[in-house]
Amino acid sequence: MPENKMPSNFIRTIIQEDVRKNTHQGQVVTRFPPEPNGYLHIGHAKSICLNFGLALEFGGRCHLRFDDTNPLKEEDLYVHSIQEDVRWLGYDWDRHLYFASDYFERLYDLALELIRSGKAYVCSLNQEETRHYRGTLTEPGKDSPYRDRTVEENLDLFQRMRAGEFAEGQHVLRAKIDMAHPNLNMRDPVVYRIMHARHHRTGDAWCIYPTYDFAHGLSDAIEGVTHSLCSMEFEDHRPLYDWFLDNLPLPSRPRQYEFARLNLNYTVLSKRRLIRLVQEGVVSGWDDPRLPTISGLRRRGVPSAAIRRFCQLIGVGKSEGIVDMAILEHAIREELNKSAPRVMGVLDPVKLVIVNYAQEKEEELQAVNNPEDESMGTRSVPFCRELFIERDDFREDPPRKYFRLAPGREVRLRYAYFVTCEDVIKDEDGQVQEIHCTYDPETRGGAAPDGRKVKGTLHWVSARHCLRATVSLYDRLFMVPDPTAEEKKGGDFMQHLNPGSLTVLKDRPVEPHLGRAQAGERYQLERKGYFCVDPDSGPQGLVLNRTVTLRDTWAKLEKKHTG
């Protein structure tokens, strides 16, 4: 179960006060209410961590409720993926799985109740007329000519709406509030509309469907939700949320609070845009590792604990800001550093020959699996005369402060021996073909009995024993500098997609024991980043996908020195 508590934030403070004052009998019941019209992304994770995290912290419960009131947009596929993702994030709704559609009968009865008390009426204006009557931001609206229909007439019409006697758009049911209200949401909002559409759960049982405003608060009240947390754009809807609760007989009285949704720089986080990326085939699917969807992050190798940690780090407030991607990457590194076994591998190999090491000799050397965690044990790594090292780990003409291998220089092969570069074999283009070294047998394991130090430690793989892996380097999972800004300039964000620098390297030498790696396991390829064993790898060989890079001080130094 998630170990991360939500950090101090205003909602937490409100709940603490409510518990102290025994509001809601001291109960804390929250809910995560997605509409099943797409996959969950990291923005939803913020809401999930908030809602489930708070419930956990205060010994309450959190419901998973699908807000499925619009059959045109919703699909079963999404209700499954959402459940899978919430579970993967580490949260459990126990028996509290609900659907707004489960309440359709009850909501209908409540609508009848509203009509009976003279607080709702059937309006027969068409959509355009309705818009016209609503007024504008600065001008009040006008009463609908149908506003004064009698209770009997309204009851009759509404029942006939349900019975399917009318075409879509012919009538709607509206709450009778105030057409001159400065808040447009209060100008007689629509609560039921006719939709002759098949619903993913109720099928053809209904042809009228409640709107969000009507269904949401009532569902909260039916379920006994105490704290209904939603994003800022619903702040204007709160008076309406309260109006329904005040005007209908309900078993409980929830309160709505709003918080700012997540914005991540360079990242597409709107469902509208994500759907386009998927439908237009820009990505391979909702779980494409370049996407910020929960399933994409999972496939990329991001641990759910890192996402929870990220949500804890960013906090919860009411101001809309843009969170730096670096925080997510930090959270991922922090988690993976603790949990990922280290392994040696070479992305750009060059051969290193130890000339004074016998041709047929082989050794098994002991390597530590994780210096952060002794309990992860050790493994043995085969060693022989010919090895691969990273091409970049050798410089014929080393720059200042470069402390890896160079002619005449001694370095350590990690867990193996000290070696000294004696010779370089190049081809006719001047490309280094082989590096010839001598080793010091006294330094077995990587330590010198005479106490002498070397500045560099190199990673290596035995040429004779190594396994060949395909390594994919996704440098970034984000795609557009600022989609909203692009669209404001009148452009299409699709025109500004970062191609996503995916580099695929085949046949890269890695330690042989990786042959037993399981799909989904994460490793730190030392000095190269954290990698996840591709879920699809198997018969076609080992595939490692980069999850996130390591902090690279050398790259920074090099950049600084070369300007």
Place this chain on the structure above:
RNA sequence: UGGGGUGUAGCCAAGUGGUAAGGCAACGGGUUUUGGUCCCGUCAUUCGGAGGUUCGAAUCCUUCCACCCCAGCCA
């Protein structure tokens, strides 16, 4: 020029009358068999601006400014 919000460092964010937490990033140093990790240090005389109240203001008042949301029978 209707209504509702937000404004604390490059980014996120605590703080709600007693003298600006923390994290990310950045920079400097130490440890290190990963140029990783870890550790230490530096980084807001000031809280969107201007006035005012107060012994004392990021917090209260006035006013101005900037940005976001709302005119779906979407959620």
